[in-house]
Amino acid sequence: xxxxxxxxxxxxxxxxxxxxxxxxxxxxxxxxxxxxxxxxxxxxxxxxxxxxxxxxxxxxxxxxxxxxxxxxxxxxxxxxxxxxxxxxxxxxxxxxxxxxxxxxxxxxxxxxxxxxxxxxxxxxxxxxxxxxxxxxxxxxxxxxxxxxxxxxxxxxxxxxxxxxxxxxxxxxxxxxxxxxxxxxxxxxxxxxxxxxxxxxxxxxxxxxxxxxxxxxxxxxxxxxxxxxxxxxxxxxxxxxxxxxxxxxxxxxxxxxxxxxxxxxxxxxxxxxxxxxxxxxxxxxxxxxxxxxxxxxxxxxxxxxxxxxxxxxxxxxxxxxxxxxxxxxxxxxxxxxxxxxxxxxxxxxxxxxxxxxxxxxxxxxxxxxxxxxxxxxxxxxxxxxxxxxxxxxxxxxxxxxxxxxxxxxxxxxxxx
Amino acid sequence: xxxxxxxxxxxxxxxxxxxxxxxxxxxxxxxxxxxxxxxxxxxxxxxxxxxxxxxxxxxxxxxxxxxxxxxxxxxxxxxxxxxxxxxxxxxxxxxxxxxxxxxxxxxxxxxxxxxxxxxxxxxxxxxxxxxxxxxxxxxxxxxxxxxxxxxxxxxxxxxxxxxxxxxxxxxxxxxxxxxxxxxxxxxxxxxxxxxxxxxxxxxxxxxxxxxxxxxxxxxxxxxxxxxxxxxxxxxxxxxxxxxxxxxxxxxxxxxxxxxxxxxxxxxxxxxxxxxxxxxxxxxxxxxxxx
Amino acid sequence: xxxxxxxxxxxxxxxxxxxxxxxxxxxxxxxxxxxxxxxxxxxxxxxxxxxxxxxxxxxxxxxxxxxxxxxxxxxxxxxxxxxxxxxxxxxxxxxxxxxxxxxxxxxxxxxxxxxxxxxxxxxxxxxxxxxxxxxxxxxxxxxxxxxxxxxxxxxxxxxxxxxxxxxxxxxxxxxxxxxxxxxxxxxxxxxxxxxxxxxxxxxxxxxxxxxxxxxxxxxxxxxxxxxxxxxxxxxxxxxxxxxxxxxxxxxxxxxxxxxxxxxxxxxxxxxxxxxxxxxxxxxxxxxxxx
Numbered sequence: 001x002x003x004x005x006x007x008x009x010x011x012x013x014x015x016x017x018x019x020x021x022x023x024x025x026x027x028x029x030x031x032x033x034x035x036x037x038x039x040x041x042x043x044x045x046x047x048x049x050x051x052x053x054x055x056x057x058x059x060x061x062x063x064x065x066x067x068x069x070x071x072x073x074x075x076x077x078x079x080x081x082x083x084x085x086x087x088x089x090x091x092x093x094x095x096x097x098x099x100x101x102x103x104x105x106x107x108x109x110x111x112x113x114x115x116x117x118x119x120x121x122x123x124x125x126x127x128x129x130x131x132x133x134x135x136x137x138x139x140x141x142x143x144x145x146x147x148x149x150x151x152x153x154x155x156x157x158x159x160x161x162x163x164x165x166x167x168x169x170x171x172x173x174x175x176x177x178x179x180x181x182x183x184x185x186x187x188x189x190x191x192x193x194x195x196x197x198x199x200x201x202x203x204x205x206x207x208x209x210x211x212x213x214x215x216x217x218x219x220x221x222x223x224x225x226x227x228x229x230x231x232x233x234x235x236x237x238x239x240x241x242x243x244x245x246x247x248x249x250x251x252x253x254x255x256x257x258x259x260x261x262x263x264x265x266x267x268x269x270x271x272x273x274x275x276x277x278x279x280x281x282x283x284x285x286x287x288x289x290x291x292x293x294x295x296x297x298x299x300x301x302x303x304x305x306x307x308x309x310x311x312x313x314x315x316x317x318x319x320x321x322x323x324x325x326x327x328x329x330x331x332x333x334x335x336x337x338x339x340x341x342x343x344x345x346x347x348x349x350x351x352x353x354x355x356x357x358x359x360x361x362x363x364x365x366x367x368x369x370x371x372x373x374x375x376x377x378x379x380x381x382x383x384x385x386x387x388x389x390x391x392x393x394x395x396x397x398x399x400x401x402x403x404x405x406x407x408x409x410x411x412x413x414x415x
Numbered sequence: 416x417x418x419x420x421x422x423x424x425x426x427x428x429x430x431x432x433x434x435x436x437x438x439x440x441x442x443x444x445x446x447x448x449x450x451x452x453x454x455x456x457x458x459x460x461x462x463x464x465x466x467x468x469x470x471x472x473x474x475x476x477x478x479x480x481x482x483x484x485x486x487x488x489x490x491x492x493x494x495x496x497x498x499x500x501x502x503x504x505x506x507x508x509x510x511x512x513x514x515x516x517x518x519x520x521x522x523x524x525x526x527x528x529x530x531x532x533x534x535x536x537x538x539x540x541x542x543x544x545x546x547x548x549x550x551x552x553x554x555x556x557x558x559x560x561x562x563x564x565x566x567x568x569x570x571x572x573x574x575x576x577x578x579x580x581x582x583x584x585x586x587x588x589x590x591x592x593x594x595x596x597x598x599x600x601x602x603x604x605x606x607x608x609x610x611x612x613x614x615x616x617x618x619x620x621x622x623x624x625x626x627x628x629x630x631x632x633x634x635x636x637x638x639x640x641x642x643x644x645x646x647x648x649x650x651x652x653x654x655x656x657x658x659x660x661x662x663x664x665x666x667x668x669x670x671x672x673x674x675x676x677x678x679x680x681x682x683x684x685x686x687x688x689x690x691x692x693x694x695x696x697x698x699x700x701x702x703x704x705x
Numbered sequence: 706x707x708x709x710x711x712x713x714x715x716x717x718x719x720x721x722x723x724x725x726x727x728x729x730x731x732x733x734x735x736x737x738x739x740x741x742x743x744x745x746x747x748x749x750x751x752x753x754x755x756x757x758x759x760x761x762x763x764x765x766x767x768x769x770x771x772x773x774x775x776x777x778x779x780x781x782x783x784x785x786x787x788x789x790x791x792x793x794x795x796x797x798x799x800x801x802x803x804x805x806x807x808x809x810x811x812x813x814x815x816x817x818x819x820x821x822x823x824x825x826x827x828x829x830x831x832x833x834x835x836x837x838x839x840x841x842x843x844x845x846x847x848x849x850x851x852x853x854x855x856x857x858x859x860x861x862x863x864x865x866x867x868x869x870x871x872x873x874x875x876x877x878x879x880x881x882x883x884x885x886x887x888x889x890x891x892x893x894x895x896x897x898x899x900x901x902x903x904x905x906x907x908x909x910x911x912x913x914x915x916x917x918x919x920x921x922x923x924x925x926x927x928x929x930x931x932x933x934x935x936x937x938x939x940x941x942x943x944x945x946x947x948x949x950x951x952x953x954x955x956x957x958x959x960x961x962x963x964x965x966x967x968x969x970x971x972x973x974x975x976x977x978x979x980x981x982x983x984x985x986x987x988x989x990x991x992x993x994x995x
Contacts, residue, residue: 028937031778034948035957039776046779059937060778061944063951068932071669071840074458075933078841079848083936095457095672185564186650241543243564243653248957380671381456388477388655395566395654406476413471414673424897425816432809432868433824439865440831443842459841506726519981520730523737526973528926528966530947534959535736535743579733629877636832643928665837674841681838688833696826 025054027313029300030076031087032069034062037270041333048320054313059083065188065374077101082303084310085317088134090125090376093301097128103302103311106132108318117322117340119363122297125376133301135321136339138331140296141355142371143196143288146262146272148254149281151178157260159286163200163230166261166289170237173260180237182259184245187391191373191383193234193263194390198227200290204367207292211372214382219408228393228400235394243395254283263288265296265374269335269351285351293362296374297339385414444685451678459674468679478680481658484570485687488659489638491574492581496634497627499578500585505615507586508593518590521583529580533647536576537563540648566656569649573641573657576648581637585630592626593619628695639688660684744768744964751959767958771965775958777948784968787945791925792972794856794941798863799920805864806871806916807909811901813872814879815887825876832869839866840933847934854936862934863924870923871916878912879905914983918976925973942969 027049033042039060046056061069069087076082082101096102109115109132115123118136126134145166147159152169155176160166170180183189199207202223209218218224239259242250251271253259262268272283279285287293300321302314320326327338332347337355345356362368370376372383389410393403420427452463472478503521507514524532539545540563550558562568596619604614642661649657651666660680668677743751744767746760773783780786813825843862844853852858882905890900931941946969950962 034776034778034951039779039781043779056779057937058779059940060948061932062948067670068947068951071665071929072932072935074669075840075844076854076936078458078844079853079934081848081853081936092672099458185653187652187655239543240561241541241564243569244537244541244649246957379456381667381673381676384666384671384673391652392476392654395652395656409474413474421896425812426818428808428897429812429821429824432805432872433828435865436828436831436868439839439843439846440834441827443839444834446842447838503726503729506722509722511722511726515982517726517730519978520733522977522981523974524733526922526926526977527970528928528943528946530928530943530950530966532736532740532966534950534962535739538739539735579736583733632832632873639833640835642837661835661837664835668837668841677837681835684835685838689830692830692833696829 024309025049025052025313025316026057026307026309027054027084027317028057028059029085029087029317030059030061030069030073030083031300032060032062032066033087034060037274037333041330044329044333045317045320045326048323048326049313049317052316052320054316077303082305084305084313085300085302087298088301089297089299090370090374091379092375093125093134093299094128095379096301096303097133101304102128102133103304103314104131104133105135105302105314105318108132108315109135109322112319112322114322117342119341119359119368121363121368121370122295122339125297125370126299134299135318136297136299137321137327138298138334138336139339139355139359140265140267140298140336140374141287141358142192142265142294142296142374143199143290143292144264144266144268144351145196145286145288146251146254146264146268147260147284147286148257149284151257151260152284155260159284160289162289163197167233169260174237178257179239179253179259180261181234182250182253182262183234183238183242184247184250185238185243185395186245186247187387188373189247189250189264190391190394191387192265194227194231194394195294195371195373196263196288197230197234198224199292199294199369200288201227201230203290204292204365204369207369211386212370212377214378214411216408216411219411220404224404224407225400228403231390231394232400266335266351266355269349273335279349279351285354287354287358291362291365292367292369293358294369294371295359296371296376298336381414382411385410447678447681447685450675451682453675453678455674455678457672457674468675469683471676472679472683477655477658478660478663480655481660481663482683484657484659485638487570488573488577488641489635491571492577492638492641493631493634495574495578496582496585497630499582500630501589501620503582503586504589504593507590518587521586523583524580525584527580529576529643529647532580533576533644536572536579536648540572540575563649564653566653569653569657573645573648577637577641577644580644581634585634588626588630588633589623592623596622628698632692632695635688635691639684660687740963740967744771744960744967746960748958748960764960767960767964768968770958770961771949771968775949775961775965777945784942784945784949784965787940787942790856790935790939791942794859794863794931795921795924798860798867798924799917801860802864802867802871802920803913803916805868806873806875807906807913808901809868809872810875810877810879811905813876815882815884815905816897825872828869828872830869831866832873834866836866836929840929844933854934854939856935856939859930859934859939859941862930863927867920867923870919874912874916874919875909878909882908911983914980918980921976922973926970945969 031042033039049056061072066087073086088096114132122136122139126132126136152158155172157169157172160169173180183193195211198210202210206218206223209215210224247264247268248271250262251264251268254262255272255275255277269279269285272279277283300317302318305311322340324340324343327340327343331338337348337352337359341360345353359368372378372386375383377383386407389403389407392398449461450459451468452465453460454464507518511517542548542561542564547558547560563572600618601614604618640661641659642665645651645657645659645662651658651662664677664680664684667673667680742758742760745763745765747762747764750761771783773785774781775783777787813821847853847858852861886904887900890904895903926943928943928947932944935941935944946965949965
């Protein structure tokens with residue numbers, strides 16, 4: 001891999017001198033935020049970039065939660081024409097680093113004291129072998145449960161804090177002819193519910209051992225069987241037509257009162273707000289039963305590129321991404337919360353306040369965990385293998401014991 | 416010298432295309448074969464480790480499903496598209512006054528990208544939104560059409576949408592074939608009092624054998640490459656029950672960073688293609704040489 | 706009165722025929738109906754009403770948005786800028802691959818030399834290679850050629866993987882032209898190119914139409930190559946369409962999605978409607994007869 005080491009060396013070398021602004025900073029940014037609200041959020045960054053004399057070239061590729069963008073990225077890197085900055089997240093950052101194609105942005109990170117501004121576990125995702133290689137944009141919480149306030153009230157239900165309570169509430173709703181759980185039968189949505197259930201039933205240590213460390217004993221434990229048992233129950237709470245449904249249509253079911261609950265990351269809030277619903281009044285937000293906080297942190301990694309103007313662009317971009325203003329405005333638009341812990345949340349809504357408080361508490365208590373379903377905990381091959389089993393179990397009459405056995409086998413085969 | 420050049424001209428003209436195909440098809444197949452023997456993950460690596468990727472492939476239940484689906488989908492898609500295409504062509508060949516309009520209606524799906532028609536089909540086939548809800552709304556409470564949400568039946572909805580997309584094109588091929596059958600022969604048969612269905616089954620259809628083969632090639636090509644169709648309609652679900660080899664390969668290569676595994680699945684896919692196409696080419700070209 | 710009965714029967718048959726054709730037309734039009742009606746509804750109506758119903762209040766706003774204001778990233782300029790990228794890409798790619806196919810087909814069909822059939826089979830097999838397989842090595846090659854991210858690079862890729870089909874079409878067409886024609890022309894002293902130019906090309910209009918339609922549909926609707934081998938500023942319309950339609954965590958505007966899909970398909974639809982007649986004629990003229 002002479003080619004890549006050459007690039008790495010040249011970038012590290014040139015980064016040292018690129019602190020001072022040369023010509024105009026330039027950046028071609030590959031990302032998958034293309035819908036109205038998301039695009040507006042990124043546009044804030046572009047504006048700030050332009051205000052600082054930079055030229056931003058937009059390279060959006062949506063689809064499959066970034067799959068299409070990753071396809072384009074591979075082709076671009078192999079053709080020796082990597083974009084300047086790329087929306088990347090989780091262990092994929094380290095994977096790309098190992099291919100020797102990422103640039104080092106430690107100079108900016110250390111000057112801005114990122115280590116002091118980010119929760120430790122989130123900072124860990126941004127580092128590659130001790131150097132900073134990515135800049136975090138936001139923290140999405142995954143383990144949310146959303147509910148229709150009036151439906152709950154009409155049926156005398158309060159937000160559940162244990163899975164038993166949830167089951168009881170769901171049975172009540174089902175008896176009243178309301179779909180208890182709005183859900184879209186797509187693999188990633190199945191996985192989203194699964195990890196919320198796993199965290200709730202097994203707890204933080206179980207989750208970490210199973211989905212971060214891939215400990216075989218944990219993967220085949222009785223607790224895991226219990227998790228799949230609960231998943232089978234969840235399947236019973238979903239209406240018959242859930243297959244392939246987009247998540248936002250499931251959210252609409254909660255809004256319309258057709259369904260009581262939905263388990264989905266906090267982008268669902270955007271859908272409620274877009275329909276003019278008020279958090280705390282029309283719809284309720286709470287963490288799914290159990291302790292802990294599953295995060296999905298979007299971030300940008302800088303790719304090794306030639307040219308002082310591009311490298312200046314990377315430095316500027318990294319600096320702006322971690323800037324207070326961008327972190328605030330972006331996350332107000334996106335429904336998530338800032339990755340930096342010192343951003344004022346005055347303008348944020350009640351759900352964001354809950355999210356932020358829980359993040360701080362979980363960080364203290366060691367239960368701030370990466371989401372496996374959203375590619376934060378494991379590399380693609382392993383998380384994909386787990387999702388295959390989860391979705392196969394959810395969409396068939398597979399027994400929990402079989403699912404656990406398949407889970408262990410699939411994880412082993414994915415190594 | 417010039418005369419020699421003159422004689423070699425056809426080969427020289429063909430050479431660039433042939434060379435391009437050699438490199439960009441066969442060279443890349445060799446490349447894929449090589450990568451399938453490595454542990455390549457995010458990006459291709461070239462250190463050969465043996466057949467581990469094939470071992471992994473053959474124990475994967477998802478791959479089994481994908482291959483099974485390809486057999487079901489491929490067979491039904493090709494057969495139904497051909498039969499429907501032939502039927503429509505025969506119906507349209509009865510001096511239909513509005514032929515131009517109807518033909519365009521049958522043909523247009525080929526022009527649309529599946530990225531979005533998939534969404535439309537998804538709604539139509541969804542029991543709560545589409546056909547089932549509509550028929551129930553007419554008062555037939557017992558009507559049930561829920562293939563899309565049934566893991567055992569969902570692959571058939573992919574067939575429905577696939578046939579929708581391709582059968583019009585096949586119809587065009589057959590219509591052309593019907594039109595090029597010698598009118599005199601048909602007239603002679605009619606005068607002899609042979610019933611219409613006999614004329615079709617005994618004279619016209621047999622004379623279109625080459626068209627069946629052409630239609631087969633076009634359809635087989637679409638079946639093997641079917642990708643957008645599945646992604647847009649079912650996303651491979653429920654579960655992974657509608658996965659096809661092409662979607663499996665894509666998932667491995669690009670969402671999961673498991674390029675070695677993707678290459679192995681690609682090689683197996685290519686073998687399947689080879690097994691289907693080579694007999695066709697053999698028969699086709701042998702006939703020509705007679 | 707057997708005569709009258711016969712006539713009645715024929716009328717009934719005729720009616721049955723039209724009804725059957727109409728029913729099939731419904732099947733083909735169903736997704737388009739869903740797409741068009743959805744594109745004319747407001748988002749509010751989609752959220753609250755049935756997905757497959759006529760719009761209560763017709764609005765053309767989604768169409769305007771899709772063309773000129775929808776966000777495909779930071780830029781919210783709709784499909785408009787990408788439309789031209791696709792034109793600049795599709796026109797040369799279609800033209801070059803058709804020309805190459807014509808001349809290749811001419812060589813393979815009329816200037817048979819030893820091994821010509823094998824070369825043709827090898828090229829035809831190239832039609833079947835799954836495009837997912839070639840993405841990564843092709844990216845490397847484009848980088849080495851200095852074509853990475855450019856429209857010329859995309860044209861190059863489409864030409865390479867179009868040659869197989871275009872050669873097939875032209876070869877099957879030219880193979881029916883009597884060899885005596887070339888022989889006679891040679892006796893008259895015409896050379897290789899002169900015969901092609903003066904005799905074959907003028908005969909080729911129908912098959913050119915077929916090839917252009919096929920290639921244009923394939924290239925215009927391609928997403929995989931478009932997304933992999935483009936960069937900011939050279940992305941084709943399918944990538945923009947995908948960006949509008951396929952965002953994962955954003956609010957979905959189905960009406961704009963559907964309008965965008967129809968707009969993106971308009972050029973191909975237009976080609977089908979305008980050239981549809983010639984399409985059938987071209988096929989009739991013998992292109993698909995082996």
